[in-house]
Amino acid sequence: xxxxxxxxxxxxxxxxxxxxxxxxxxxxxxxxxxxxxxxxxxxxxxxxxxxxxxxxxxxxxxxxxxxxxxxxxxxxxxxxxxxxxxxxxxxxxxxxxxxxxxxxxxxxxxxxxxxxxxxxxxxxxxxxxxxxxxxxxxxxxxxxxxxxxxxxxxxxxxxxxxxxxxxxxxxxxxxxxxxxxxxxxxxxxxxxxxxxxxxxxxxxxxxxxxxxxxxxxxxxxxxxxxxxxxxxxxxxxxxxxxxx
Amino acid sequence: xxxxxxxxxxxxxxxxxxxxxxxxxxxxxxxxxxxxxxxxxxxxxxxxxxxxxxxxxxxxxxxxxxxxxxxxxxxxxxxxxxxxxxxxxxxxxxxxxxxxxxxxxxxxxxxxxxxxxxxxxxxxxxxxxxxxxxxxxxxxxxxxxxxxxxxxxxxxxxxxxxxxxxxxxxxxxxxxxxxxxxxxxxxxxxxxxxxxxxxxxxxxxxxxxxxxxxxxxxxxxxxxxxxxxxxxxxxxxxxxxxxxxxxxxx
Numbered sequence: 411x412x413x414x415x416x417x418x419x420x421x422x423x424x425x426x427x428x429x430x431x432x433x434x435x436x437x438x439x440x441x442x443x444x445x446x447x448x449x450x451x452x453x454x455x456x457x458x459x460x461x462x463x464x465x466x467x468x469x470x471x472x473x474x475x476x477x478x479x480x481x482x483x484x485x486x487x488x489x490x491x492x493x494x495x496x497x498x499x500x501x502x503x504x505x506x507x508x509x510x511x512x513x514x515x516x517x518x519x520x521x522x523x524x525x526x527x528x529x530x531x532x533x534x535x536x537x538x539x540x541x542x543x544x545x546x547x548x549x550x551x552x553x554x555x556x557x558x559x560x561x562x563x564x565x566x567x568x569x570x571x572x573x574x575x576x577x578x579x580x581x582x583x584x585x586x587x588x589x590x591x592x593x594x595x596x597x598x599x600x601x602x603x604x605x606x607x608x609x610x611x612x613x614x615x616x617x618x619x620x621x622x623x624x625x626x627x628x629x630x631x632x633x634x635x636x637x638x639x640x641x642x643x644x645x646x647x648x649x650x651x652x653x654x
Numbered sequence: 655x656x657x658x659x660x661x662x663x664x665x666x667x668x669x670x671x672x673x674x675x676x677x678x679x680x681x682x683x684x685x686x687x688x689x690x691x692x693x694x695x696x697x698x699x700x701x702x703x704x705x706x707x708x709x710x711x712x713x714x715x716x717x718x719x720x721x722x723x724x725x726x727x728x729x730x731x732x733x734x735x736x737x738x739x740x741x742x743x744x745x746x747x748x749x750x751x752x753x754x755x756x757x758x759x760x761x762x763x764x765x766x767x768x769x770x771x772x773x774x775x776x777x778x779x780x781x782x783x784x785x786x787x788x789x790x791x792x793x794x795x796x797x798x799x800x801x802x803x804x805x806x807x808x809x810x811x812x813x814x815x816x817x818x819x820x821x822x823x824x825x826x827x828x829x830x831x832x833x834x835x836x837x838x839x840x841x842x843x844x845x846x847x848x849x850x851x852x853x854x855x856x857x858x859x860x861x862x863x864x865x866x867x868x869x870x871x872x873x874x875x876x877x878x879x880x881x882x883x884x885x886x887x888x889x890x891x892x893x894x895x896x897x898x899x900x901x902x903x904x
Contacts, residue, residue, distance in 0.1 A: 412757075413755065416751065416754040416755050417755075419751075419754075420740070420743075420751045423743075423747070424740065424742055424743070427742040427743065427783075428742050489738055489740070489741065490734065490735075490736055490738030491738045491739065491740055493699070493704050493734040493735075493738060494732075494734060494738050494739070494799070496703070496704050497702040497703060497704050497727055497730070497732045497734070498727065498752070498755045498756075499724045499725075499727040499728040499755065499756070499757075500724075500755060501724065652704060652705065
């Protein structure tokens with residue numbers, strides 16, 4: 411636990427040592443606002459809720475979260491610090507978890523800084539604040555899922571651009587796995603159970619059900635399992651190919 | 655002590671380290687010599703637990719590196735090749751991070767941090783970001799990181815690479831001062847360094863030990879009594895056809 415906290419602190423601080431933190435947060439807030447107001451028609455709908463704001467989070471995350479996660483391990487490989495890190499008396503699991511939590515907290519911070527829109531909607535009307543809170547939780551969980559996938563992709567390469575592209579592609583697959591575009595790949599040859607399983611992997615389905623204000627145990631379990639599986643994969647990838 | 659038993663590392667068809675066995679006792683400063691690509695760094699990476707050997711075993715301070723990696727790593731300080739460090743951190747921030755990971759706290763932590771910053775003359779760059787430092791300072795930050803917890807075993811991969819003659823001299827003085835009750839393994843291709851700090855030298859090429867002796871006795875093997883001649887004659891004679899390019903280049 412102590413080691414996870416040490417890795418976490420170093421990693422979290424490293425976001426703020428470069429302009430990365432500022433650039434990421436500003437772009438995230440601007441885009442989140444622009445999507446909600448222009449594409450989502452926040453005012454025009456005349457409803458006191460944040461649906462137009464949260465509806466665009468999956469798409470926003472699709473490009474922004476890989477930008478955050480691509481450096482997690484690829485940079486360690488490039489700079490050779492992976493050798494330093496893996497010869498310190500910490501386990502690989504502690505390093506993987508500490509770094510992931512730092513990235514997740516950072517994403518959570520960016521998400522928390524969208525609070526003015528919550529104040530705005532409360533000023534304009536009387537929204538269901540419970541549902542808004544649930545949607546925030548759902549959004550944070552989804553960000554964690556994207557980040558865990560990104561951590562694993564980052565562990566496979568020393569090239570951050572490759573890590574970025576792989577992460578976008580895989581996350582896109584997970585986002586759309588409930589849609590005909592992905593399911594079509596399986597229809598015709600795979601049994602119905604497999605198609606249902608693939609469909610149930612969709613980020614969108616689980617996120618949408620949480621953002622309606624219902625925190626279902628199955629959705630929590632889904633994101634929890636997703637994060638755990640991808641982090642385990644990260645550790646396995648790192649262990650298999652440490653040197654190159 | 656360090657015990658290495660039949661250590662082998664293969665990458666596909668290439669054998670980087672070939673059935674290496676030796677042990678190092680406290681008080682020994684072992685110079686690891688060899689041409690580029692001889693397997694020096696690969697051996698050090700396996701001793702420190704970064705790379706898993708294809709076969710064979712390493713034990714450090716009685717802890718098997720494969721079976722008890724954390725205990726083995728805790729008693730080692732390691733300067734990897736190129737002295738990697740987190741460029742966006744300040745020297746102070748980086749050393750504090752290492753102190754935290756090494757479990758140093760309270761008065762001892764402060765005393766150890768002061769000790770290494772003093773010994774390696776890092777006081778003037780404490781608040782500077784590591785990526786803005788010169789090569790010599792970066793190397794010294796790497797050394798400070800390895801020495802921080804005052805480990806009984808030090809593995810230093812080219813500790814004086816990139817240092818100017820004065821800094822080289824200071825690092826050698828530092829190694830000599832610590833040598834008495836520690837195990838120190840350094841890799842280098844600067845032969846005068848072996849004379850200056852080592853009381854034992856192992857010459858390897860193509861992953862095999864070609865000579866293991868004191869630097870003085872090794873030097874006597876050449877008519878001129880010069881270590882570099884011994885080095886050249888041993889390592890070029892051992893090079894098989896497919897390695898000649900690399901050796902000639904070195």
